[in-house]
């Protein structure tokens with residue numbers, strides 16, 4: 001069952017117009033949200049980011065944050081799931097065939113509550129391999145990578161490069177050649193006992209899971225810091241891991257044929273995976 005513009009409808013009836021600017025131009029925004037054990041994880045943070053994305057693209061939303069939160073819970077309940085993944089999409093709505101966003105009167109929102117398994121289980125145990133993608137993250141002068149917009153074609157092209165190279169995820173650099181993030185995940189390193197990640201101004205989404213890692217490190221007394229990173233930093237790190245709502249926390253053990261550390265998931269990564277699991281199982285908004 002799909003939540004579509006205020007109604008819960010069967011999947012086959014959940015349709016949007018071919019004149020919707022989300023489809024015609026990628027003109028819209030989205031969130032990916034997980035729920036665990038009957039509770040939505042970091043729901044308010046996701047909704048806040050959604051509203052910031054809307055503001056950044058001049059999209060006036062006819063819903064309040066509370067109404068969006070309630071709609072997410074309704075969509076989950078309608079599917080009788082306890083654990084799973086929500087995809088919430090807001091499009092600019094139906095407009096003319098031209099770009100003009102002001103001709104789109106009413107945004108459209110749909111919410112899919114389902115399940116997702118992004119990467120094979122073995123990668124969570126043994127780590128995944130990354131390649132550096134040729135496709136770069138957009139510059140700050142273009143649409144900010146901090147906007148979680150429907151314009152994901154850069155990431156899709158980078159993902160295609162990674163898959164062609166036999167990897168499930170790829171590293172994306174910014175226009176200066178510094179590490180930004182992966183195609184759908186934020187990236188962290190561990191070096192000499194310190195956890196490092198690039199500042200979002202280096203071209204990444206301000207991931208909700210990324211924020212959770214900062215909290216978990218602080219709670220565990222692990223030093224964590226934002227730092228501009230190069231591929232060299234990853235090649236020579238002791239550990240590397242990726243974070244994202246769908247991915248959760250996953251070790252990365254190889255980049256461009258170089259083993260990271262000893263090529264196995266490291267102790268800090270394992271500690272954070274355990275802490276992340278415990279947190280997701282024990283906190284969240286009940287639905």
Ligand code: PMP
Nearest residue numbers: 184185186205207208209244245
């Ligand atoms: N970067 C990109 C490009 C993403 O699409 C995502 C979400 N899949 C992330 C990072 C991770 O963000 P979050 O932890 O909020 O899911």
